[in-house]
Amino acid sequence: MNYETVIGLEVHVELKTEAKVFCGCAARFGAEPNTHVCPGCLGMPGVLPVLNKKAVEFCIKAGLALQCRIAPFSMFDRKQYFYPDLPQAYQISQGDLPLCTGGGLKIVTPGGEEKIIRLNRIHLEEEAGRTYHSGAGATGYSLLDFNRSGLPLIEIVTEPDLRSPAEAKIFLEKLQEILRYIEVSDCKMEEGSFRCDANISVRPAGSQEFGRRMEIKNLNSFKAIQSALTYEANRLGSLLAAGTPPEQEESRGWDETRGMTFFMRPKEKATDYRYFPDPDLPPLVIAEEWVEEIRAGLPELPEEKKARYMEEYGLSAQDADLLGSSRETAEFFEATLRLYSGEVKTVANWVMGEFARLLNLEKLTPIQSKLEPEALAAMLQMIDAGEISGKIAKTVFEEMFYSGKPPREIVAEKGLAQISDESQLVVLVREILAQHPGPVADYRAGKTKALGFLVGQVMKETKGQANPGLVNKLLREELEKLP
């Protein structure tokens, strides 16, 4: 029998505000433990949370970018559960009145099919602290750092629309791309600012009912997501095939080293959290004008950008995708275009080629690199003006990338200028002809290919600096002149 995998995701994303969501502590990653804490985010008695406006705006921004409906009225609730990294023994979250509902994100499946993954909701909540485990066995204990406690977090919940681990991965990459684009989060999986829980079930293909679902917690890398979901889909499939479907919904963990999921606990029912309105936090009334103001601040989104690149610049879908999927790359590309009057494709090739290669090599983003769009545009003009050859340009580019110097300075310093002086080149051309009687004879006998060899010799002699067009012309002229 064929089985179908059904996956829904709950993605937690830390918002990059300056301060935490309900107090004024700095929202920073990587500080000394318990140095960004106050009575508020330590859950001490008698403190009053006050909501950070920017966090609300970031959540709405994410909602708009993901086609959600923005609630005109929204509220915060207390979600009760016991965990030492949750100092109040409840989390301020949103229950039945989240900031954003509905919405969706279009992905292209591995089979090449376009598909909308619907969202259920996006809500705003506070992050818990961090626990570190120490010691082993009975002597073990836990250490708590509350720097993370109270960071603004959005939870993005999808409908069960994903049908394979590969689709889940594509969806998450796309989501990450958009959230980075609108600059609400760094989405760094390795720092925990983008992480997900996955609900997965398996059913006989064609069945309308869902199988019993498992929740896999804390998937912190794309690799973990794909491996854990693949493992779990196979496990559930085998259970169904053996006629022993799982008896209860479970929360399961992922063991990276053993490459398998493991039972953690039976899944808590929603009512167990005993949500109730947080009496300390007045509700939000979100006026249309506020939403429109936030919408007006949205940048052009990746999908729109790619469509425009294809339409306006005539780029292929693949090029548009490469240039448009990171905002920094797109902005570098467009800034260069504004400064350069030549072909769009030329700029695209340098950005996707040499620039991308060096960025990858040095693990940098366009902004972190020393290269400025001005420098690239200037270098391209120099090629067009015949001041440097395309081959030399690669050397110049690399030097610009590492030193940040303008191309003209590099060319002057290193003596890389193209030799376009006819009187200088003609002397060299005559020498080369004298040195290679064989190819000269071949050429004169009608084997025009020999010309390429002779051009190569001149280029070699000038370390690539001779103007190739001119060399070509001079060689032909001199060959004609031979007796």
Added chain:
Amino acid sequence: MKLEKEEVKRLAELARFELSEEEAAEFSHQLSEVLAYTGQVREAPVEGEKPAIHLLSLTNVLRDDEVKPSLPREEALANAPHREEGFFRVPKILEES
């Protein structure tokens, strides 16, 4: 309105309270009385009234995204029964968070 003993036990479990059988029976009785008392509110005539979603009549109490000084770490940890190198130290928690 009656709160059964089983429900009391479930609530105690969620709140991490340990209750004996006798206590569960006693609280079941007491809580049922409390519920019956507060339950009178259900008989209030609410025809034509809008539901009160929140206790406060305020809305949109917001703070600008500005960093304020945090507590010095010594003060933050001052009341902690156990600490270690700037961390709060607590009994072992089995699950990874």
